[in-house]
Amino acid sequence: MVVHLPMHAEILPPEKGEAEGCVQCQEGRKLVLFVTGKCHWGCDYCPLSENRRESPDMFANERRCSTWEEVIEEGHAMNATGTGITGGDPMLDPRRSVEAVKQLKQAFGREHHIHLYTSIPFKLEWVEKFASAGLDELRFHLLDGTTKLYEDVIRAAHNAGINVGIEVPCEPDKESSLFELLEQLDELPVQFLNLNELEITTGNQENMDVRGFNLSNGLSAAAEGSFELGVRLKKAARGKSFHLKFCTASYKDAGQLRARFRRRAEATLRPYEILSEDDTILFGAIPTEPEDARDDLFELQETLQISSSWLRYDAPLRRIELPLSVAEELAAVLSVPVQMVEVHPTHERLEVSIVHLNH
Numbered sequence: 001m002v003v004h005l006p007m008h009a010e011i012l013p014p015e016k017g018e019a020e021g022c023v024q025c026q027e028g029r030k031l032v033l034f035v036t037g038k039c040h041w042g043c044d045y046c047p048l049s050e051n052r053r054e055s056p057d058m059f060a061n062e063r064r065c066s067t068w069e070e071v072i073e074e075g076h077a078m079n080a081t082g083t084g085i086t087g088g089d090p091m092l093d094p095r096r097s098v099e100a101v102k103q104l105k106q107a108f109g110r111e112h113h114i115h116l117y118t119s120i121p122f123k124l125e126w127v128e129k130f131a132s133a134g135l136d137e138l139r140f141h142l143l144d145g146t147t148k149l150y151e152d153v154i155r156a157a158h159n160a161g162i163n164v165g166i167e168v169p170c171e172p173d174k175e176s177s178l179f180e181l182l183e184q185l186d187e188l189p190v191q192f193l194n195l196n197e198l199e200i201t202t203g204n205q206e207n208m209d210v211r212g213f214n215l216s217n218g219l220s221a222a223a224e225g226s227f228e229l230g231v232r233l234k235k236a237a238r239g240k241s242f243h244l245k246f247c248t249a250s251y252k253d254a255g256q257l258r259a260r261f262r263r264r265a266e267a268t269l270r271p272y273e274i275l276s277e278d279d280t281i282l283f284g285a286i287p288t289e290p291e292d293a294r295d296d297l298f299e300l301q302e303t304l305q306i307s308s309s310w311l312r313y314d315a316p317l318r319r320i321e322l323p324l325s326v327a328e329e330l331a332a333v334l335s336v337p338v339q340m341v342e343v344h345p346t347h348e349r350l351e352v353s354i355v356h357l358n359h
Contacts (some may be wrong), residue, residue, distance in 0.1 A: 015197065017243030019165055019192045021115035021137045024082040028259025030113075031080040033061040035100055038092040039119075055088075058096075061260070063347035064088070071100075072107045074347060078264035082113035091120040098126070101133035115139055117154045118165060121149040124156045129139045131160035139167045139194070143228060145186045158189040165192035170233070170246065172225030186240050193242055195230050198223040220347055253305040257348040265345030272310045272323040276342065280352055284327020285319040296320060331357035 014023045024030045037055035058065045060074035075083065083104050090097040101114055102273065116130070130138070138157050140150050143169070145199035147154070157164050166185060172176070178195075185193055199221040229247035237244035262279040273283045288296050293313045297320060301308055305328060312321045324340055331338040337359055342352040 015243065015245060017192070018245055019114050019115075019137060019163065019194070021082065021084060021139070022194065022245060022247075024113055025084060026256050026259065028256065028261070028263040029079075029081040029274060030084040030260070031071075031075045031078065031104075032059075032061050032084050032260075033085050033100060033104075034158045035085055035087055035090045035096050036093040037088040039088045040092070042245050059347065061264070068099075068103045072103065077268050077347070078260065079267045080108070080112070081103075082115075085114065085116040087117075089119055090116055090174060090255055091118040091122050094122065094126055094129075097271065098129050098133050101130060101135050105134040110134060113137070117141065119143050121153050124153060127153065127160050127162070131157075131162055135162055135165045137165065139165050142181075144183065145174060147181070151188060154188055154190060163191050165190055165194060165242075167194040167196065169198045170195040170225065170312070171227045171232045172229055174228055178229070179236060182233065182237055182240060182244075184191070185242055193237070193244045195233060195246045197230060197247065199228040199249045221277070234256075261345050268345065269311065270321075271307075272312070272321060272326075274324060275345075281343050281345050281349070282324050283341055284322045284324045284330075284357075285341045285354075286315075286322070286327070286330070286334075287318060287337055287339070288313065288320045289318060290315060293320065328357060334358065 014026075023028070029214045035058055037057070060071040061078070063070065063074050065071050065074070083100075085097055085100055087093075097116060101116075104112055104114055113136050114134065116135060117139040119141040121140075140154070142150065147166075154164050166181075168181075181193070185356065211291075227246075227248065234246050235243050259281050262275070265275050265279060265281055269281065269288075270283075273281050276282050286296070293315075295313055297308075297313060300306075300311055300320065300322070306326070310323055310326075314321055315320075319339075321339075321341070327338050327340065340355040340357055342354075343349040344352060
């Protein structure tokens, strides 16, 4: 089966007053650091996949990591200019979260922009620890839909020099409380409110069915009515003391994700690989057993008169990898299988498709 990311390649220009974390994220420049799958809240709209839910493991982008060195390596692999710390809920492991900020700032410099997303109105002692570590931006998801539990920590973070914002899903059946939230935020030192279009995923579909939500169309995972409510709220927020950004499901999935994939691909492309229009990686391949690999590589290099850097033997997958253009030429004259391979530009290089060029 061939799987392609949906097309949404356009990077929208930043809005005036938009949070720096959002600007970098939509340009694909932010490492996504999942510090823990622990979360006690059980939000019925949570889209988290089963392999991460309640997991103690860290993930840097799509890569499972057990050390900070692996996290830093993934950041370098995509030339990250910032990091978004998420979960689960990062504040259910606050020590690891503070350490993440320290490690990232040490590795990439103070200008590396870091935001953290949490639902917990945590103790004020942690505000100073995050400020000292260099956290740039703090985003709160409001468990009860109001700011009441969060006002002290919002003010403390603001006073410590951390930009503070609110990020919540735009739930069609919470219209009145969301409009009330606009008034509450106007009285607090928050820089932004991010409204995410509500998504229906395999992880939350049953709960969304119970609440009566349907997909708005067949092109995205958006819930019907969420977009229209977001437009009304954005209009109502004009003139408020904070910036309201509405992030659509299609742009979050297809725009931001593809931008990050593209950035990582451009930073890690091997000499013989090319980037496709779908922001996947393409190259040619010839299946080869390990005992034949050395001789076959030498023969190809001598016959084609190309640099050894344009040929590579992948031992686990038992194939010689080479430029797609060369593979297409060889397919016309070789009796052995010649392939076009398409992979995602992630650490695991998940295979999207294999096309046989001569069989």
